Amino acid sequence: xxxxxxxxxxxxxxxxxxxxxxxxxxxxxxxxxxxxxxxxxxxxxxxxxxxxxxxxxxxxxxxxxxxxxxxxxxxxxxxxxxxxxxxxxxxxxxxxxxxxxxxxxxxxxxxxxxxxxxxxxxxxxxxxxxxxxxxxxxxxxxxxxxxxxxxxxxxxxxxxxxxxxxxxxxxxxxxxxxxxxxxxxxxxxxxxxxxxxxxxxxxxxxxxxxxxxxxxxxxxxxxxxxxxxxxxxxxxxxxxxxxxxxxxxxxxxxxxxxxxxxxxxxxxxxxxxxxxxxxxxxxxxxxxxxxxxxxxxxxxxxxxxxxxxxxxxxxxxxxxxxxxxxxxxxxxxxx
Ligand code: SF4
Numbered sequence: 001x002x003x004x005x006x007x008x009x010x011x012x013x014x015x016x017x018x019x020x021x022x023x024x025x026x027x028x029x030x031x032x033x034x035x036x037x038x039x040x041x042x043x044x045x046x047x048x049x050x051x052x053x054x055x056x057x058x059x060x061x062x063x064x065x066x067x068x069x070x071x072x073x074x075x076x077x078x079x080x081x082x083x084x085x086x087x088x089x090x091x092x093x094x095x096x097x098x099x100x101x102x103x104x105x106x107x108x109x110x111x112x113x114x115x116x117x118x119x120x121x122x123x124x125x126x127x128x129x130x131x132x133x134x135x136x137x138x139x140x141x142x143x144x145x146x147x148x149x150x151x152x153x154x155x156x157x158x159x160x161x162x163x164x165x166x167x168x169x170x171x172x173x174x175x176x177x178x179x180x181x182x183x184x185x186x187x188x189x190x191x192x193x194x195x196x197x198x199x200x201x202x203x204x205x206x207x208x209x210x211x212x213x214x215x216x217x218x219x220x221x222x223x224x225x226x227x228x229x230x231x232x233x234x235x236x237x238x239x240x241x242x243x244x245x246x247x248x249x250x251x252x253x254x255x256x257x258x259x260x261x262x263x264x265x266x267x268x269x270x271x272x273x274x275x276x277x278x279x280x281x282x283x284x285x286x287x288x289x290x291x292x293x294x295x296x297x298x299x300x301x302x303x304x305x306x307x308x309x310x311x312x313x314x315x316x317x318x319x320x321x322x323x324x325x326x327x328x329x330x331x332x333x334x335x
Contacts, residue, residue, distance in 0.1 A: 006039045008184065009147040011046040011086060014063040015054065018070045019207035020282065021191040021200030023289070024250060025153050031075030033151065033184075041081040042145055042315055043071055048086045048093065048137060052130040053117070065304045070210060073293040078307045086141065088312030091323040096140040098326055099166050100133060107165075108132050111158055139163035143178045144319035151184040155199075174329040189250055192243040196225035211290065214283045221279050226271045227264075237264040237271070244271070244278060251281045 010030065012022065034041045045067045050060055064085055071083055086092065108114060109132070118127050138159045142150055143166070150160050160183050167178035192198055193206030200207050208220055226244055230237035239245035239261050248260050256277055263269040296303070327333050 005037075006148040007146055007179075008033055008039050008041045008149045008151060009044070009142055009145055010042075010151050011044040011049070011141060012067055012071075014045050014047045014050045014060050014067055016059070016063050016066075016202065017209045017211060018067065019200055019202065019209045020285070021193075021207060023074055023210060023285075024189045024191050026151060027070070027074045027076075029151050029184075030071065030081075031077075034076045034081035039149070041076075042084070042147070042318070043076060043081055044084050044086050044141070044311075044315070046086050046141070049134060052128060052134055064308075065301050068304045068307060069293055069296050072296060072307075073210070073289050078311070082311045082314045082318075083307050084311035084315040085308050088308065089144070089316045089319050091316065091320045092137070092140045092144050095144050095319075095323045095326060096133075096137045098330065099136050099139050099143070099170075102166055102169050103136055103162075105132075107162060108135060111135055111162070113155065113159065135159040135162050136166075139166050142181050143167055144322055145315065146179045146318075146322060147181045148179055149184040150181050154185070154190065157183055157185070170326075177326060177329060191250060192246045194220055194224035194243070196228075196243055208282060208286075210286060211293070212286065214279075217282050217286070218279050221275050221282070222272070224275075226274075230264075230271065233270040234267055236267045239264045244274060247278055248274075248281075251285060252277065256281070 010026065012018070012027075018027070030041070030043055033039055034043075045064045047060055047064050050063070054060065068083055072078060076083065114132055114134070117131050135158075138156075139162060142160070142163050150156075150163075152160060160181065164180050167180050171177055171180075190198070191200045193200045193204055194208070195204065195206040197204060197206060208217055212220070221244075224244065227237040227239070227242040229235070229241070242264070245260060245264065248257050252260070260269070260274050260277065264274065324334065
């Protein structure tokens, strides 16, 4: 029965090309979840979150549709999962305002994500309040559809914890209203950056994009940072200090991982040999995604718009009654 299924919700900001870190980090998991008969998945494009850092109408519209294509290319089935634009459900913003009034400024200022974003922006840009209140919109995204499970990367865990606190706070005052959501992190993987940093991220320009051709993948991987103490082919390396090895542990098979590990330490292979194996494995992951995307792109954006339209109706039907219940409870119903 549909109402016995666990509700799963997650979203991705509409900010351009997705990369291997997005795919292996969360999107691959989205695809598996969408096929799970025990779950009802709601996957949205967080275009309202996007405007905290970018208000370029053309690019937001374009990126929204591209992300829908990405969702489907990586295996999310639009017949089973609800794919929608955050902006299709105005009640979510209404709920955000209400939750705002249950959140302290100190709680928001403590969020690591805010500190990091502010750190990056403050020299050249104004820190808008949307950056500060971003986690409350995320809480509304989660609580509005009564989500049981939220599959998110580690960096989003503080936001889900805040969501849980807000739900409990509200329930304590007004009686059971919100489901207390759990983080679904079992298969979330953190893919390291090509520049030697711990995480692949678009703003760090250290990514392999899902759309990269085999030639581009080769160029990027060959240029990437390895164990910096391994200067010559004859020097033994330390795989535990090398992002390329970490990527092998995510994308290569057991034999390959052991082979790279042992032969790096003994200088049995050079970094070029090691990277060639990784490149092949990356391309094997990307090929079916790119092929599916190519087929979808030929259908044009009308097909994407139809999915967004249908998904928007389903999501709104799910979320609006919850928001009305909340408004009723706090004494501000729609008249
Ligand atoms: S052989 Fe591979 S794991 Fe070892 S340092 Fe070179 S790239 Fe890194």
